[in-house]
Amino acid sequence: MMILELHRQGLSVSAIARRTGRDPKTVRKYIERGVEVPVYGPRTTGRPSKIAPFMQFLRERVAAFPDLTASRLTREIREMGYTGAYTAVKRYLAAIRPEHDPRPYEVRFETRAGVQGQVDFARFVVEFTDEPGVVRIVWLFSLVLGYSRFLFARYVLHQDLQTLLGCHMQAFEALDGVPIEILYDRMKTAVTGEDDQGHIIYNASLLALAKHYRFQPRACRPYRAKTKGKVERPFRYIREDFFLGRSFRNMEELNAQLVDWLETVANVRVHGTTQRVVAEAFAEEHEELQNLPDHRFNAILKLERRVSHDGLVAVGGNYYSVPDRTRRIVEIEQLPDLIRVIDRGVVVAEHPVLEGRRQYRIDRRHRTGRPQPRTPDQPATMIGRIGDHVPLRSLAIYEAIGASLATEGRP
Numbered sequence: 001m002m003i004l005e006l007h008r009q010g011l012s013v014s015a016i017a018r019r020t021g022r023d024p025k026t027v028r029k030y031i032e033r034g035v036e037v038p039v040y041g042p043r044t045t046g047r048p049s050k051i052a053p054f055m056q057f058l059r060e061r062v063a064a065f066p067d068l069t070a071s072r073l074t075r076e077i078r079e080m081g082y083t084g085a086y087t088a089v090k091r092y093l094a095a096i097r098p099e100h101d102p103r104p105y106e107v108r109f110e111t112r113a114g115v116q117g118q119v120d121f122a123r124f125v126v127e128f129t130d131e132p133g134v135v136r137i138v139w140l141f142s143l144v145l146g147y148s149r150f151l152f153a154r155y156v157l158h159q160d161l162q163t164l165l166g167c168h169m170q171a172f173e174a175l176d177g178v179p180i181e182i183l184y185d186r187m188k189t190a191v192t193g194e195d196d197q198g199h200i201i202y203n204a205s206l207l208a209l210a211k212h213y214r215f216q217p218r219a220c221r222p223y224r225a226k227t228k229g230k231v232e233r234p235f236r237y238i239r240e241d242f243f244l245g246r247s248f249r250n251m252e253e254l255n256a257q258l259v260d261w262l263e264t265v266a267n268v269r270v271h272g273t274t275q276r277v278v279a280e281a282f283a284e285e286h287e288e289l290q291n292l293p294d295h296r297f298n299a300i301l302k303l304e305r306r307v308s309h310d311g312l313v314a315v316g317g318n319y320y321s322v323p324d325r326t327r328r329i330v331e332i333e334q335l336p337d338l339i340r341v342i343d344r345g346v347v348v349a350e351h352p353v354l355e356g357r358r359q360y361r362i363d364r365r366h367r368t369g370r371p372q373p374r375t376p377d378q379p380a381t382m383i384g385r386i387g388d389h390v391p392l393r394s395l396a397i398y399e400a401i402g403a404s405l406a407t408e409g410r411p
Contacts, residue, residue, distance in 0.1 A: 002095050003030045019095045050084030051077075051092055058089070062096055065244040071269070072241045114288025116146035117179040117215075119168070121159050121187065122235040124243060130250045138251070141167040144234055145179060147288075148281035149271045151234055151262060155254050157355050161189045162316060165209050166336030166353075169297060172213060177289025181216040191219050212297045214290055234266075241265070251355070303332040311366065315339050317357040322349050323366040 006016045013031070017024045051058075054077040061068055061076070070090040074082070077089070122140045127133070141163070142153040152171040156163050164187075172178050184190040192201045200219045202210075210217050242261045248254040267278045274281060305313040307328050312319040315332055322330065326343050333340040341349040351361050 003027055006095065007031050021091060050082065051088050054080065054082055055092065058092065059096060061245065062093065065240075066097060067236075067240040068244055069237070069241045075265075111146040112288075113147040113285040114177075114290070115180050116183060117143050117171075117181075118146060118183045119143050119190075120185060120235070122239075124155070124239070126248065126254065128250050128254075129247055138254070139163075140235065140238065141171075142234055142238075143168075143171040143175075143182075145175070145282065145285055148276075148285040149234075149274060149278050150175070150282035150285070151266050151278070153234070153238060153258060153262065155251065155258060157251070158316075159187070159189060160316065161203065161205055162334055162336060162353065164189045165205060165297070168209060168213075169336055172292060175286070175289065177286060177291065178213045178215050179289060181218050182210075183218045183220060185220055190217065209297050212293060214293070237266070298335060303334060305330055305332050312360070312362075313341060316353070318354040318359045318361070320349065320351045320354075320360075321362040321366045324368065 003016055003020060003022070006019060011019070013024050013027050016022075016027045020027070057077065057080070058073060061073060070086065070093050073093065074086050074089045082089075120142060122142065124138050124140055125135060126138055127135050138155045138157060139159050140153055140155055142151065144151050152174050154167060154170065156167065190203055190206055192203055194200060202217055202219075206217060238258075242258065242265075246257065248257065267282070269278060270276065271278050271281075303315070305315065307313055307322055307326055307330060308319075311322055311324065311326070313322060313330060313332065315334060320339050320341070322341050322343075326341075326348055330348075331342040333342065335353075337353050339351045339353060340347055341351075349363065349366065351363070354361055
């Protein structure tokens with residue numbers, strides 16, 4: 001039936017033979033027979049196909065998500081009771097998937113342990129179940145070690161410089177070490193251009209981060225993204241083996257599921273190229289990574305900002321409060337996870353970085369000109385949008401205002 005279905009779709013005899021692993025003569029024989037049931041000799045023992053009860057499920061999954069990997073689908077049907085081999089699932093999926101054009105061969109370049117990491121962002125579109133009907137664009141930051149193929153990845157909302165540097169710091173801390181060099185494509189947050197002699201000009205803040213963590217940034221040649229193949233291929237792997245066919249309540253759950261998948265699937269698998277368990281290869285490579293510095297990187301961008309009439313400064317599309325009587329022009333220090341406001345050389349406000357756009361973080365103490373004690377049910381900060389919070393007043397005030405308005409205009 002599989003051969004007849006592929007023949008109905010217009011595949012040639014040789015293409016069907018490749019997909020099913022059968023001899024072309026056998027394929028041609030069954031095509032000529034049509035739906036005639038073949039006659040076999042008597043069998044002493046019967047052995048039902050282990051994959052048969054799951055074929056319909058696999059067809060439905062491939063129809064909905066054609067790019068799901070065989071390993072992902074094998075895990076899913078094992079949870080449903082499948083006890084057969086992975087190769088049987090792989091063969092069956094090869095027969096029912098839509099045919100793709102053959103891909104050109106690629107030359108792989110391997111690096112020694114601890115030498116190279118590769119960094120990039122990939123675009124994903126997601127609809128969180130907490131926000132039905134709202135389609136969001138999120139970005140996957142990924143750092144892959146060239147030798148072990150150990151993978152660090154997190155979803156973020158932006159690709160800006162602050163996010164890029166903050167993701168580097170998280171990755172280094174997760175790896176508990178730093179490779180000697182990191183390879184980038186021509187992303188604007190990493191590479192600002194070339195000089196007259198064709199030398200790469202890197203972002204000054206990225207160079208400061210590189211100096212602090214003692215790695216050498218390298219940019220791949222223009223239009224040669226394949227140079228970063230070790231990080232490009234995992235994006236497809238993550239999309240097909242993790243992202244497709246799942247649902248996520250919000251950004252936090254998306255990253256929580258990603259971390260669990262990295263720990264239980266991606267970084268404990270036998271890598272298809274190296275033929276080694278990724279975690280075991282990483283244990284070997286970890287010994288060759290450079291040690292982390294004594295303290296985190298603590299300087300990124302210095303900006304000037306004007307304080308609005310509401311006592312807010314805008315940084316990265318979000319708004320942060322400053323104390324009353326702060327000057328109109330202040331200096332901003334933008335760190336990976338902190339916004340620091342400086343007035344006349346004195347730090348007057350610090351806020352954790354907000355995710356998203358048009359978010360507000362207001363410290364109630366800034367509205368009195370000096371820090372005030374607070375009760376346990378009255379937080380020092382308010383996160384939200386302007387207008388979400390109003391001061392509490394006695395009802396008598398509103399009654400007096402109403403009475404005054406009612407008497408206006410009377411003769």
